[in-house]
Amino acid sequence: MxxxxxxxxxxxxxxxxxxxxxxxxxxxxxxxxxxxxxxxxxxxxxxxxxxxxxxxxxxxxxxxxxxxxxxxxxxxxxxxxxxxxxxxxxxxxxxxxxxxxxxxxxxxxxxxxxxxxxxxxxxxxxxxxxxxxxxxxxxxxxxxxxxxxxxxxxxxxxxxxxxxxxxxxxxxxxxxxxxxxxxxxxxxxxxxxxxxxxxxxxxxxxxxxxxxxxxxxxxxxxxxxxxxxYWQLQVKQYPSLNSDEDYLRELRVRFEKAVKRRLLSAYPIGCELSEGLDSTAITGLTARMLPHQTIYTYSYDSQQLTDDNRHIYQDTYKDIFEFLALYPNLSAEWTTQQQPENYNDLIEQYYGVVAPHPGQKCTRYYLVKDRGVRTLLSGWGGDHCVTSYGAFYEDELFRKGRWLSLYQQYQYTKKRGRRVKPLFNFLKLGVKYGYPPLFRTIERRRNLMVQLLHFSATESPLNPELVTRQRLKEAVDFVDNYTSSGVRERDYRELFHVGIESRVSGSEIHARAFNFEYRYPMFDKELIEFAYSVPTHMKCKFGIERWMFREIIKDLVTERIRMRMKHDVVLPKHQRLDVKMRLEKLIAEVKDNAKLPVLQHYLRFERLDHLLQLPFVANIKALDTLNSLAKAQQEGRLDFCSKLTESSPNKKR
Missing domain, CATH: 3.60.20.10 (Aminohydrolase, N-terminal nucleophile (Ntn) domain)
Structure with missing residues (x-):
């Protein structure tokens, strides 16, 4: 480091x-x-x-x-x-x-x-x-x-x-x-x-x-x-691999290599551990590769299970406890402490202005430092490519005219426990590729993520004088292209268009304050190139999303974790707090600071309440960051040279 x-x-x-x-x-x-x-x-x-x-x-x-x-x-x-x-x-x-x-x-x-x-x-x-x-x-x-x-x-x-x-x-x-x-x-x-x-x-x-x-x-x-x-992700050919079994063996080899590369350390090693596929597989493989070394694990807020918080964490921890029992050299780290209230202020002070967020609460960072861990492995980002859901595989079958295979895929998916209506889904694909404008209109109303993104683009509280027609078009085009047309297109979007950079940048900056380094096996360049090039049917075979990765980790995780669906993951109950309630609180805080020049310049305050029509966590992060920037300018840590024009909607006449 x-x-x-x-x-x-x-x-x-x-x-x-x-x-x-x-x-x-x-x-x-x-x-x-x-x-x-x-x-x-x-x-x-x-x-x-x-x-x-x-x-x-x-x-x-x-x-x-x-x-x-x-x-x-x-x-x-x-x-x-x-x-x-x-x-x-x-x-x-x-x-x-x-x-x-x-x-x-x-x-x-x-x-x-x-x-x-x-x-x-x-x-x-x-x-x-x-x-x-x-x-x-x-x-x-x-x-x-x-x-x-x-x-x-x-x-x-x-x-x-x-x-x-x-x-x-x-x-x-x-x-x-x-x-x-x-x-x-x-x-x-x-x-x-x-x-x-x-x-x-x-x-x-x-x-x-x-x-x-x-x-x-x-x-x-x-x-x-x-x-x-100097590098772009492209499909590679592997002539020596002739069957699904060949690809699975090679994927396991490359996954093991990606983890092993990141175990080089002269100090204790830790692993972030949720009950998801990526983090459990990495943690299990780490424990197996270093059988005589204690591997410390950190889960969610790392809160010790007590009678007071059992209703929050018990269901979440059940799968974690069952997984930990597989490996005697895993040591779960827990605390009864909470993240200090001044934590974000400290990081902002270290960074100079508001820093990118690492994507989780940072209570675990104090435990990491106390244990002398200087390398923390994370499974974050695996489903962006390596453990891809295989989303939009049905689109590929539809475009190729493989109707029987498409029908079988729908039947497999239905058997898996997902709500699938083959005829409806088939008609939906017909509209998607036969009448794209109609499909985009429907998606803006029915697809929650597309709905949220489109609402953010068209109902932004930003001062309209600052949003050029080109910038607004970029936002709308991004929303309309969100429903990809194939498995690889989706994986590429997740890696490079949606963007992982802010998360990993934030993680590095926050970790530095606690003297450790994040390492991400799932972002190994050679592993990503291989996973991206694997035949797309292997990512959602038999209607089982992330099929190929589930197959190669049979010996590493519990069967319940290996075969669970995303909606089966039991998050801590406090992580399901009402987004609308959090957004209301933040909007009120922004309005209280309405006299700050930065907020005056960028926002139309009368439109802030519009965000409550369709609460979106991204708007919480946006308002929180802008609020922090406004305070930084007030304290002299930022210069603000822009001036409101006479026609600004916030300007008193």
């Missing part, structure tokens, strides 16, 4: 003083070591200041630092876990040279491997790497900075380019604390909170701060910024 800062000044600055401000932004997580490197760049009087802050969790991470090539023309800082490190060590032997003798192969720092990869392959180096990584390379020969981010965006990097300098860091607040970056609020960030959008990644709330997109590298020179995509 690392944080790095890079300051490239084009003119004379007190770079040492600025770097100290950037370093101070990381004091909250108390790094184990801080390495710095300074370089003067002639003849313009510029300078390069680089720092690397370390908190180790793998053997090789103890040796991470600012890496400089022997020739002195290249420099690299990284936050990385490289999975194909041994293959790269062999292939890059000549470039590493005598320096390789300084470490054993297992201890060789990933940042040094990345530097050698850049020296050999230049801008193509990111495509050669596997794992979770973000790094920056200073190239003296090209007078440039090269920044690259892993395939799914597990690691995060931000940068800012001003007239006088380039700043790069994976600590967002370091850029703000430098004093060189404008704190002006980004209008597009606010619009994306309320309006659905395809390809929505996580952006900084600050206009001057950019992020490197997943599977991209960015090259920055004094005169240009260029971003390139």
């Amino acid at each position: 690392s944080v790095f800062n890079l300051l490239w000044a084009f003119k004379t600055f007190d770079t040492a003083a600025i770097m100290q401000k950037m370093l101070a932004a990381s004091d909250y997580w108390q790094p184990e070591s801080v390495d710095q490197y300074e370089l003067s760049i002639e003849p313009n009087g510029g300078a390069l200041s680089v720092s690397h802050l370390r908190f180790s969790n793998t053997p090789q991470s103890h040796n991470e630092s600012v890496h400089v090539s022997q020739c002195g023309h290249f420099l690299c800082v990284a936050n990385a876990r490289i999975d194909n490190r041994h293959e790269l060590l062999d292939e890059l032997r000549l470039d590493i040279g005598d320096k390789r003798d300084m470490f054993r192969a297992s201890d060789y720092p990933d940042g040094a491997i990345i530097l050698a990869a850049y020296q050999k392959w230049g801008e193509d180096c990111a495509a050669k790497l596997l794992g979770d990584f973000v790094f920056a390379v200073w190239d003296r020969n090209k007078n440039s900075i090269y920044i690259a981010r892993d395939h799914l965006g597990i690691k995060t990097a931000f940068y800012s380019v001003t007239d006088d300098a380039v700043l790069v860091s994976n600590e967002h607040n370091a850029l703000l604390e430098s004093g060189l970056v404008s704190r002006e609020l980004n209008d597009d960030f606010v619009l994306d909170l309320f309006l659905p959008k395809s390809n929505s990644g996580y952006y900084s709330p600050v206009k001057a701060i950019q992020r490197v997109p997943p599977a991209h590298y960015v090259v920055i020179t004094p005169h240009s910024v260029r971003s390139e995509c």
